[in-house]
Amino acid sequence: MTDFNKQNVAEGAPVLSPSPLESESSADLHKLPLESLKAVLDMTALALEPERFTGSTSAVVTALASRLACDRVSLGIATRNELRVQALSHSAQFNHKTDLLNAITASMEEAVDQQQTVLVPAPVGWPAQSTRAHDELRRRYGAASVCSFPLWAHGRIVGVLTCERGGEQLFDRFTVELCEAMAALIGPALDLKRQHDRALPIKIWESVRRHIGTVIGAGHLGVKLSLLLIAALGAWFLTSASEFRVTSKAVLEGEVQRVAAAPFQGYIHTAPARAGDVVKAGQVLATLQDRDLQLERLKRLNEREQLAKEQRQALAERNAPKAEILSAQLRQVQAQLDLAADKLSRTQIVAPFAGVVVSGDLSQQLDAPVEEGKVLFEVAPLDTYRIVLQVDERDIGHVAVGQSGDLRLSALPQELLPFEVAKITPVSTAQEGRNFFRVEGRFLTKPSQLRPAMEGVGKITIDRRLLSWIWTHDAMEWLRLKLWAWLP
Structure with a gap:
């Protein structure tokens, strides 16, 4: 193995020592020496420090080019449909249609296709790989050594780092392991930055697409059953009908009340x-x-x-x-x-x-x-009562004389007392910031154990309507009124 200290001396870059152990797992950070581990953490911090995603990518490629003595470091970001070069070291702007960018992109795609690090020229003992695009990049642009590192996050490749060295500086195993260790931490950091830096509509679309994939994809049986149950409940809610009733507070009064x-x-x-x-x-x-x-x-x-x-x-x-x-x-x-x-x-x-x-x-x-x-004194009879209901002004339009209803009193919650609407008073009273109309009802039977001033809840039956209308009409009417007030 070539001496890493001779190949990685660059202005401003720390001198790193070869690893005492060569690991088959390139991302085992605990097997790196302390100084190399510090370099990995510094690079991760550099990726997280800028506020925007573009700032992070530019900082990472420029710092890697300096630290690894590379002529050029390129960062490509993988999307659902393509791999696109996002940043070049020491370059604020570049044209994606140039031959150089096309060659770099082809090299990155070669690493993505093989889902592993691609190194050209490969040292002795390096596994056989397809390196046609990397060879073409070396031949056309004079690089002595080219290495591409896939960036992984959440079990998928989110990007590729392609490093190029000129002259006689070649990438050895230790340098590759160090770069893979950096890539193992930089990948999730950059992917997090990219996720947060997207526009809101894109975030919404990605979230929707991900959840749709969960529903129609393989597995997730519990989610599918839950959605099926919700759909069934929604269909029942939209098609089922029930009695629409106006609920109001009720109090008993003597039908004839005399004073002494x-x-x-x-x-x-x-x-x-x-x-x-x-x-x-x-x-x-x-x-x-x-x-x-x-x-x-x-x-x-x-x-x-x-x-x-x-x-x-x-x-x-x-x-x-x-x-x-x-x-x-x-x-x-x-x-x-x-x-x-x-x-x-x-x-x-x-x-x-x-x-x-x-x-x-x-x-x-x-x-x-x-x-x-x-x-x-005020005296009321024991056998003749009238029910006084306080109907909200939002519901008074549904109430008419002759409609039937049921009453439950707080003192007799086990008894359901039927009544009929006898009179609607066209005068409202304000209580608790809302307007109520007085509606009088008479009992259809003569229940016992009643006393004046007993309170309860009365429900006036209007007609049969869809459950979806019954449970949402208050909100829809409120919204309609607010829109009418706001619109010019």
């Missing part, structure tokens, strides 16, 4: 009922103090007796005008007495009918004053 108000200004005496109590018709809900009314009644009774006595005396004296005046005063006092009696009869606030107390709790307000007409 204070009949006159007074004070709370007792309050046995409170919200949530079930009451009978005429049951006492609360009472007002009647002491002042009793005193007022006694006062009016005394006034009536006095006026009656005076009237009788005026009649006895045959004083007709005075008797007429006293008769008018008696009627006035009798009216006040009747008013006091009426108030006394209404000191007890009773339930107007059998039902449940929806609101009102005066148990903490005993002896507190109340104004005339103040609402003290």
